[in-house]
Amino acid sequence: xxxxxxxxxxxxxxxxxxxxxxxxxxxxxxxxxxxxxxxxxxxxxxxxxxxxxxxxxxxxxxxxxxxxxxxxxxxxxxxxxxxxxxxxxxxxxxxxxxxxxxxxxxxxxxxxxxxxxxxxxxxxxxxxxxxxxxxxxxxxxxxxxxxxxxxxxxxxxxxxxxxxxxxxxxxxxxxxxxxxxxxxxxxxxxxxxxxxxxxxxxxxxxxxxxxxxxxxxxxxxxxxxxxxxxxxxxxxxxxxxxxxxxxxxxxxxxxxxxxxxxxxxxxxxxxxxxxxxxxxxxxxxxxxxxxxxxxxxxxxxxxxxxxxxxxxxxxxxxxxxxxxxxxxxxxxxxxxxxxxxxxxxxxxxxxxxxxxxxxxxxxxxxxxxxxxxxxxxxxxxxxxxxxxxxxxxxxxxxxxxxxxxxxxxxxxxxxxxxxxxxxxxxxxxxxxxxxxxxxxxxxxxxxxxxxxxxxxxxxxxxxxxxxxxxxxxxxxxxxxxxxxxxxxxxxxxxxxxxxxxxxxxxxxxxxxxxxxxxxxxxxxxxxxxxxxxxxxxxxxxxxxxxxxxxxxx
Amino acid sequence: xxxxxxxxxxxxxxxxxxxxxxxxxxxxxxxxxxxxxxxxxxxxxxxxxxxxxxxxxxxxxxxxxxxxxxxxxxxxxxxxxxxxxxxxxxxxxxxxxxxxxxxxxxxxxxxxxxxxxxxxxxxxxxxxxxxxxxxxxxxxxxxxxxxxxxxxxxxxxxxxxxxxxxxxxxxxxxxxxxxxxxxxxxxxxxxxxxxxxxxxxxxxxxxxxxx
Numbered sequence: 001x002x003x004x005x006x007x008x009x010x011x012x013x014x015x016x017x018x019x020x021x022x023x024x025x026x027x028x029x030x031x032x033x034x035x036x037x038x039x040x041x042x043x044x045x046x047x048x049x050x051x052x053x054x055x056x057x058x059x060x061x062x063x064x065x066x067x068x069x070x071x072x073x074x075x076x077x078x079x080x081x082x083x084x085x086x087x088x089x090x091x092x093x094x095x096x097x098x099x100x101x102x103x104x105x106x107x108x109x110x111x112x113x114x115x116x117x118x119x120x121x122x123x124x125x126x127x128x129x130x131x132x133x134x135x136x137x138x139x140x141x142x143x144x145x146x147x148x149x150x151x152x153x154x155x156x157x158x159x160x161x162x163x164x165x166x167x168x169x170x171x172x173x174x175x176x177x178x179x180x181x182x183x184x185x186x187x188x189x190x191x192x193x194x195x196x197x198x199x200x201x202x203x204x205x206x207x208x209x210x211x212x213x214x215x216x217x218x219x220x221x222x223x224x225x226x227x228x229x230x231x232x233x234x235x236x237x238x239x240x241x242x243x244x245x246x247x248x249x250x251x252x253x254x255x256x257x258x259x260x261x262x263x264x265x266x267x268x269x270x271x272x273x274x275x276x277x278x279x280x281x282x283x284x285x286x287x288x289x290x291x292x293x294x295x296x297x298x299x300x301x302x303x304x305x306x307x308x309x310x311x312x313x314x315x316x317x318x319x320x321x322x323x324x325x326x327x328x329x330x331x332x333x334x335x336x337x338x339x340x341x342x343x344x345x346x347x348x349x350x351x352x353x354x355x356x357x358x359x360x361x362x363x364x365x366x367x368x369x370x371x372x373x374x375x376x377x378x379x380x381x382x383x384x385x386x387x388x389x390x391x392x393x394x395x396x397x398x399x400x401x402x403x404x405x406x407x408x409x410x411x412x413x414x415x416x417x418x419x420x421x422x423x424x425x426x427x428x429x430x431x432x433x434x435x436x437x438x439x440x441x442x443x444x445x446x447x448x449x450x451x452x453x454x455x456x457x458x459x460x461x462x463x464x465x466x467x468x469x470x471x472x473x474x475x476x477x478x479x480x481x482x483x484x485x486x487x488x489x490x491x492x493x494x495x496x497x498x499x500x501x502x503x504x505x506x507x508x509x510x511x512x513x514x515x516x517x518x519x520x521x522x523x524x525x526x527x528x529x530x531x532x533x534x535x536x537x538x539x540x541x542x543x544x545x546x547x548x549x550x551x552x553x
Numbered sequence: 554x555x556x557x558x559x560x561x562x563x564x565x566x567x568x569x570x571x572x573x574x575x576x577x578x579x580x581x582x583x584x585x586x587x588x589x590x591x592x593x594x595x596x597x598x599x600x601x602x603x604x605x606x607x608x609x610x611x612x613x614x615x616x617x618x619x620x621x622x623x624x625x626x627x628x629x630x631x632x633x634x635x636x637x638x639x640x641x642x643x644x645x646x647x648x649x650x651x652x653x654x655x656x657x658x659x660x661x662x663x664x665x666x667x668x669x670x671x672x673x674x675x676x677x678x679x680x681x682x683x684x685x686x687x688x689x690x691x692x693x694x695x696x697x698x699x700x701x702x703x704x705x706x707x708x709x710x711x712x713x714x715x716x717x718x719x720x721x722x723x724x725x726x727x728x729x730x731x732x733x734x735x736x737x738x739x740x741x742x743x744x745x746x747x748x749x750x751x752x753x754x755x756x757x758x759x760x761x762x763x764x
Contacts, residue, residue: 272698273680282685286670290685304666311712318713346684401641402634526633 098138
């Protein structure tokens with residue numbers, strides 16, 4: 001590598017690290033339900049070797065009626081050990097994954113693109129560095145970030161295996177392990193590996209030993225999946241999100257009900273429309289993901305200006321479709337949207353990380369093609385500089401100004417504030433009625449480092465027997481000075497404690513009727529009151545209704 | 554040539570969209586047919602003239618009045634965002650340029666790009682906008698999904714080639730369509746000729762009719 005290339009690459013890596021790391025502990029201002037589940041399970045594994053339900057080293061982690069792929073949680077054990085139960089500790093794996101993707105993208109383009117051009121590989125690293133989807137999800141603890149990194153490393157090793165077959169074994173290992181990181185890779189990694197073997201069977205069969213070793217390694221990585229194949233846990237998520245079931249057809253396929261092969265036609269139409277939407281400029285450049293928790297206000301997965309290089313990148317791919325890398329990228333493009341296209345959600349970003357990575361490469365190639373049209377070297381650098389600054393400024397405005405304030409509650413900022421209050425007021429007892437934060441109990445357990453052995457025996461034990469087959473989960477918690485459950489208005493108001501809930505849980509009429517006194521209000525970052533805490537006054541309550549059994553006691 | 558003419562007529566007529574246009578406005582349907590045929594066979598001057606006429610009529614009758622109007626709710630959002638920007642950006646925002654961007658420019662740019670995005674969605678034309686249906690819009694299937702492979706091949710030919718006229722038409726049509734009301738009952742009609750021309754491009758490649 002030339003010295004100049006190395007320096008530029010190093011600068012891009014510094015930039016990539018900076019934009020992913022800056023204020024990561026406070027923006028977003030908390031952890032979402034999945035992140036906090038991963039965090040506490042990692043803490044529980046660290047302390048006891050078991051998850052919060054008491055299952056020893058689970059193949060997949062039971063979580064709120066579904067299951068989480070295990071790799072992220074296991075990888076988080078070390079950061080939790082080093083940094084404690086903090087927001088940063090939970091996100092650090094995703095952060096490192098995001099930076100690794102930048103590094104491996106650089107090397108893939110540098111070694112395999114037809115030009116073997118350092119400029120294109122630097123642009124590719126830069127495009128990944130500044131793409132909204134890549135920054136956003138590196139700052140969030142997402143299993144998909146890890147799976148993308150493993151897939152990209154596996155992809156790189158697969159390409160290298162054509163020249164040196166021994167890399168095939170390592171590539172299969174990475175591809176196999178990526179299936180334990182996120183659901184989509186169970187399909188994408190398997191199909192891509194199969195596609196690669198079929199397309200390059202001539203070369204791979206000439207090195208039968210490595211081919212067999214590689215496939216054996218991949219098969220071994222799939223053994224854990226076989227153990228839970230029929231338990232319900234393996235297919236739980238697919239059943240939750242897909243339209244393949246009869247009930248989904250009956251609910252949504254009205255137009256096809258009276259047609260011959262109606263259900264098949266319904267499934268084909270759903271699949272094609274879902275598949276197509278992942279190639280739609282509207283989804284990629286103009287509109288954010290519909291899920292507010294996983295998208296930035298008014299900012300799509302790519303910047304609008306990237307649409308031009310995207311088109312020019314495709315132009316390059318079509319013209320150079322015989323190139324080794326391009327051929328593999330095209331196979332990848334066709335496979336990558338399949339898992340997402342099998343689900344009902346319109347444009348679900350997390351499920352198409354591999355496709356977004358592919359599009360980033362297309363945009364890089366297109367950018368390089370367009371920049372080549374500029375003769376002046378100085379002007380080229382100026383354009384790159386301006387676009388980088390514009391992209392980062394746009395991201396800053398939408399993420400650090402808007403997302404932080406408008407979407408703070410998607411990571412339950414108010415619950416995190418409540419945890420601080422309960423810790424400060426250790427002498428008070430709290431009854432918290434907050435059904436909209438399904439992870440509230442786990443949130444308390446994680447941030448206050450609740451003893452996992454106690455949690456396993458009290459909250460987790462009832463669900464251990466049918467760990468992989470039952471979707472039931474705990475909804476009431478009792479730890480420290482906190483009870484998390486619906487408020488019992490007949491009994492709770494006669495005990496001295498603080499009742500906490502949102503504005504729907506405690507009405508003004510109830511405040512007056514039960515002689516409650518306002519103790520605190522918690523506002524979200526948009527300055528709206530989200531949670532309120534009222535202390536009870538048993539004496540005053542008994543004076544107003546002395547016939548209550550609680551007063552006689 | 555005879556086969557090509559038959560093919561172009563078939564593509565132009567065998568879709569749900571043109572019959573819906575005919576159902577509402579026969580004259581508009583006739584103009585669209587002429588525009589499509591002239592675009593398919595690259596009658597440049599006729600295409601430009603028809604496009605200009607249709608654009609003017611389309612924008613006169615269906616302008617998106619929301620583009621230049623800020624509703625009370627949107628105003629409320631702007632004021633709220635003003636607080637967030639001021640807190641997060643400090644003096645970079647709290648100056649004339651920053652305030653101008655927030656109140657006078659970006660809301661309108663955002664609305665325009667949103668319209669642009671709506672019309673750039675292939676699902677709008679082949680799957681009645683499924684799975685991202687618009688609230689309040691009248692969604693109908695404009696082309697049969699069976700024509701989608703031809704359209705994709707046409708787009709690939711277009712992207713790889715240098716058909717500047719068709720690409721220019723597409724860009725112009727999108728820019729004008731985005732100024733029109735997105736909920737218009739007949740959809741972004743200016744793009745109809747482009748889609749038929751692209752399907753035609755794909756069809757002549759697939760059926761090996763290109764000389």
